[in-house]
Amino acid sequence: MHNGQGVRQLAELGLALLLSSLIGWERAAQQKSAGLRTHTLVGIASALMMEVSQHGFTAVLGLQNVSFDPSRVAAQIVSGIGFIGGGLIFVRRDAVRGLTTAATIWLTAAVGMACGGGLPILALAVTALHFLVVRGYPLFTSRLIPETAATGFEARLTYRTGAALLPRLMETCTRRGFRIVQVKVERLPGRADDAARVLLGLEGAEDPTVLASELFHEEGVLDVEVSAAADDE
Structure with a gap:
């Protein structure tokens, strides 16, 4: 295999599958509206779009008067994923719900983009930070901030x-x-x-x-x- 369809690219897609599945598993364990499948699909799709951004246009690069900016695909991922996140946010009992889950959708897309962009260390680090924030921060803040909210x-x-x-x-x-x-x-x-x-x-x-x-x-x-x-x- 060649032209951006080799072992390295398959490994990057596999890493995106693993990390996005871990994030989705955490959301599913909390019984949130977007769980394992949603986060996994977002991560894999983002990784694939980054692979296409990097390797999908190599056949036309050598042509005269042809140029492109690979970063435009990444920008479109960031814009497009907002539609999914927006659909998870709703108001119930005068309170906004779903913000954390919507944020994890964005984060999963970024992890997938990092995997597809050949940045596995950053993808691993952000996934670890996700678990620190989502699981660790509530325990930390509960000790510092008195529980007075309704x-x-x-x-x-x-x-x-x-x-x-x-x-x-x-x-x-x-x-x-x-x-x-x-x-x-x-x-x-x-x-x-x-x-x-x-x-x-x-x-x-x-x-x-x-x-x-x-x-x-x-x-x-x-x-x-x-x-x-x-x-x-």
């Missing part, structure tokens, strides 16, 4: 209807310092106690276990379950 919770309650209990339950939540961002009530037909189930989306910095205990001791409440709301970075 956290999302979901409270699922089963209660007896007919006693205007739901407004009292919601008042308890707000009195405990939680903001109610979602209310979803579901009837439970077939039960002898005429019960209903409500899902309350809550935000606050207080201890949710204390709230769960107080809600459970309200007369007419049959069951309470409080859990952290799903969070997409």
